[in-house]
Amino acid sequence: MERLPGFSGLTAFYAAARHGTLTAAAQELNVSQPAISRRIAALEADLGVALFDRGRKPVRMTQAGRDLLRALHGGFGQIESAVAQIRQAAKGRVVTVTAPSGFVAFWLIPRLGELEDAFPDVTIRIMSQEYGEAVRPGDVLIRFGLPEEGDEMRLLGDAVFPVASPLYLDKRGMSGADHDLSKMTLLTMETARSQWHDWPSWFRAAGLDMPKGARVLDFTSYAMLVNAVLAGQGVGLCWDGVLDSFLDTGAITRLRLHHAISARGYFLSARDGLAAERAVQDILHWIAEKGQK
The missing domain is CATH 3.40.190.10 (Periplasmic binding protein-like II)
Incomplete structure (x- = not known):
């Protein structure tokens, strides 16, 4: 397995790339601007390539920098989603539903009012994903593909x-x-x-x-x-x-x-299976009932 660079260098680069300046990155991470510069330089030395073209004004990312930024967008995006979910769950009853973007846009969103009316004491979060993306964390999971073994229910028709x-x-x-x-x-x-x-x-x-x-x-x-x-x-x-x-x-x-x-289709499950909490199970069965009508 390839050794990963240090986390401090990755976070410094990610902040600088998003904000466009070392000063803004330093403010976000609550460190000095020279510290950000040193972390990025150490990351570049570790990778063996320059991530920024410092010979141009304003400074621009190299192709290697753009490639790394795209990868970090996906990785940090999943971490941010998971952290937000954990924080919201700590404040009250929150159930996250993760589904393919087409299912969210054309099946779930038209029924959101009914779903919220059915569960007025639960905060429902909707997370969508495109085909080919890594599965995002959720309490109720809807995936598209071929049937798999496990506690899954088929939604819609075939x-x-x-x-x-x-x-x-x-x-x-x-x-x-x-x-x-x-x-x-x-x-x-x-x-x-x-x-x-x-x-x-x-x-x-x-x-x-x-x-x-x-x-x-x-x-x-x-x-x-x-x-x-x-x-x-x-x-x-x-x-x-x-x-x-x-x-x-x-x-x-x-x-x-x-x-x-087609044998392919939409399949519904709970992240924790049969051990999922009551609110998760209730929402799962509500979606299953609506999807099988």
Whole structure:
């Protein structure tokens, strides 16, 4: 295992990179400016590279510095979240729900009012994460993927189907019951191909051939993809239950000729399993009941 640099050097660099000056970093860490400078110099000596280009005014980070800052953003971000959770829990009943960002945006947020009304004495924290990020700490955990052994409950359905806005369909003289996917722009999410369905895998699962020469647009998040669907830019894939709020209002339409069944899906569990405290178990079962309707 690679030896990590000293924590004092990492914190000094992180503060200086975020604030842009050694003076501000020193104020944040309650040390002198020369102390910050010495810690960063020691970190650079340990790593064997310069983290700042001091030959330019104003001083700028080198590529190595930018790479390290990105890594520290993730690591310190998780530490900050965990500390905030611990501090809030010490003040009262706090339950943290962690879920993929698409699930949070399109399934959980529309139900937050109901959730808060059901548990008025509990402070509920919502933490979202993108596909591929490390799992963030939470009391109630919702993950997307294949089934795993353990105390997990499956949420929502297992069908995956295309959706589009009525505006998009009208422009092409199509409807949810009468459409031609080969003449549509297919919206997909590039960062989640290993977990989520992309169009080639969906066509295979549905027993269909991918249209040759189909126009495909890639997005880096599901929220961007859904916004493009709502804006009438093309057709996207929906997991059964995720976009019900838009389907119910008619903002989007399900294309009903084809769908695929997938073993992947959303799975719900408590961080401490069956030993989780009562408030955690109650919220877990509330989400499970809503997700299985």
